[in-house]
Amino acid sequence: MSAISQKGYIYITDHIPANTPYNRRPRLALVPEYITVHSTANPGSTARNERAWLTNPANKRTASWHICVDEHEAVEAIPLDEVAWHAGDGTNGNGNRRSIGVEICESGDRTKTLENAAELIAVLLQRLGLGTEKLRRHYDWSGKPCPRILMTGNWVGWENFKREVGKHLDALESNSGLTNPVNPTIQINPTDPTTTVGFTVSPKPVEPKNPANSTNPKGSPDGEALPRIQRRVEGTLDGDPVEFESYLINNTTYVPLRPLAEALGLNLIWQDGKYHLITGTVKER
Numbered sequence: 001m002s003a004i005s006q007k008g009y010i011y012i013t014d015h016i017p018a019n020t021p022y023n024r025r026p027r028l029a030l031v032p033e034y035i036t037v038h039s040t041a042n043p044g045s046t047a048r049n050e051r052a053w054l055t056n057p058a059n060k061r062t063a064s065w066h067i068c069v070d071e072h073e074a075v076e077a078i079p080l081d082e083v084a085w086h087a088g089d090g091t092n093g094n095g096n097r098r099s100i101g102v103e104i105c106e107s108g109d110r111t112k113t114l115e116n117a118a119e120l121i122a123v124l125l126q127r128l129g130l131g132t133e134k135l136r137r138h139y140d141w142s143g144k145p146c147p148r149i150l151m152t153g154n155w156v157g158w159e160n161f162k163r164e165v166g167k168h169l170d171a172l173e174s175n176s177g178l179t180n181p182v183n184p185t186i187q188i189n190p191t192d193p194t195t196t197v198g199f200t201v202s203p204k205p206v207e208p209k210n211p212a213n214s215t216n217p218k219g220s221p222d223g224e225a226l227p228r229i230q231r232r233v234e235g236t237l238d239g240d241p242v243e244f245e246s247y248l249i250n251n252t253t254y255v256p257l258r259p260l261a262e263a264l265g266l267n268l269i270w271q272d273g274k275y276h277l278i279t280g281t282v283k284e285r
């Protein structure tokens with residue numbers, strides 16, 4: 001269990017534009033019933049490389065995916081409630097129309113990459129209320145030998161991987177109530193609202209310093225009682241550990257904006273009734 005909270009990868013949301021050529025982001029609604037696992041079949045390519053390829057003018061294929069994960073990062077390229085074209089089973093196939101496509105990179109440290117993938121997929125299953133029986137290989141939809149890195153021994157690798165996902169899922173669920181996974185996110189590029197960075201964390205309950213003050217008796221100015229700090233979220237920022245105090249409200253974890261912004265090296269200014277985030281890099285063109 002604690003092993004999970006020790007692991008970390010940065011979860012980056014970097015959606016491809018709606019007008020990406022070759023209909024790679026068709027904007028069709030997706031209600032995920034399965035998660036489909038792929039590997040990139042490209043040993044030198046990281047998650048960011050794969051994301052860049054989706055918007056590379058040289059790319060002429062109608063093919064896309066939702067999340068690509070490597071040894072350090074997971075990149076979300078298409079919102080998880082929109083269809084991506086990854087399963088090879090046609091416009092109306094269940095793979096394409098009812099599953100989230102996760103690409104596992106073949107670059108870097110394979111063990112770490114597979115650990116990240118198993119953790120990521122467990123988090124997705126938990127959020128969706130699904131079990132490992134809802135995992136599919138690309139192969140299951142269209143017969144393509146994918147994810148090829150799990151084909152060894154007549155798919156023994158796949159069976160092992162599913163078991164690993166199951167362990168992560170069990171660990172998440174055995175902490176249920178406090179383990180709804182959280183990805184506090186903040187926009188890092190004010191000029192591009194689709195770019196966000198987040199932390200994949202496992203919640204860790206924190207005892208209130210004084211249980212008698214576990215709710216704020218005075219309440220917030222608009223009369224709603226503030227929750228006590230429920231947990232600290234831990235993660236990494238460019239590989240360095242970071243940690244924030246957070247609040248759990250209606251199963252969503254909230255992190256105060258200023259410490260998160262400052263950890264990301266952003267300046268946060270309150271002016272004219274608005275927050276302004278300044279990266280210091282915007283004007284360097």
Ligand SMILES: [Zn+2]
Pocket residue numbers: 037038039086138144146147
């Ligand atoms: Zn595939």
